[in-house]
């Protein structure tokens with residue numbers, strides 16, 4: 001029953017262009033062949049309600065204990081509003097920037113020190129956006145132990161958040177999404193394999209002991225994973241030094257010319 005529901009939701013998300021294939025830039029700066037654009041759902045009220053119901057269903061299945069709910073700004077806000085209004089649950093709004101007038105608050109709503117706050121997010125890649133919101137809530141004296149996400153891109157967000165004591169509960173995983181789209185012939189085998197490979201090659205999480213310098217893994221992809229990329233792809237990596245990028249581009253051209261010479 002749950003599977004049927006998730007499968008049809010994935011197809012509806014694809015119908016409204018909330019699942020995009022092409023070349024998109026992630027928050028980390030990395031280029032991706034797939035982008036989950038949950039914002040597209042806001043113009044489809046029936047789908048909005050369905051997503052909100054699935055999030056609520058997940059909260060119940062996991063028997064999550066909390067005093068308040070908060071969405072990661074901005075896409076998750078309408079879903080949290082629907083859930084909190086329908087089930088009469090208290091919610092908080094986290095501001096991205098503090099106001100420089102009025103109350104100057106970064107978290108709007110009523111809460112007490114020690115209250116448990118459940119975080120809701122639309123898409124997770126590295127988990128850094130959820131962590132950022134959790135840190136803001138922690139500074140206000142709130143506790144965050146759990147978060148729910150509509151789409152987990154399977155790129156290390158669950159593991160990263162686990163390492164800081166937050167349990168992430170994904171509703172749709174990237175692997176499930178790709179399998180459903182392939183089975184429904186919404187994408188072909190080539191796209192399926194290309195996106196799957198990108199996801200597998202670009203896990204953003206590195207455990208603490210490996211990450212000795214404490215640089216976030218999102219900003220420091222695995223060297224061995226990068227070596228599997230072509231020279232051209234390595235030249236496009238977000239934190240590549242401009243000189244290294246130039247050299248890699250030259251190497252790509254040289255490799256191409258060598259192949260042409262060999263063919264002649």
Ligand SMILES: O=C(O)c1cc(=O)[nH]c(=O)n1[C@@H]1O[C@H](COP(=O)(O)O)[C@@H](O)[C@H]1O
Nearest residue numbers: 026027028035036123124125126127128129
């Ligand atoms: O930039 C992203 O990583 C990203 C990928 C995607 O497919 N869809 C998407 O909405 N995002 C954005 O990236 C955020 C999650 O990335 P992390 O903070 O790395 O987990 C989301 O809050 C979105 O703003």
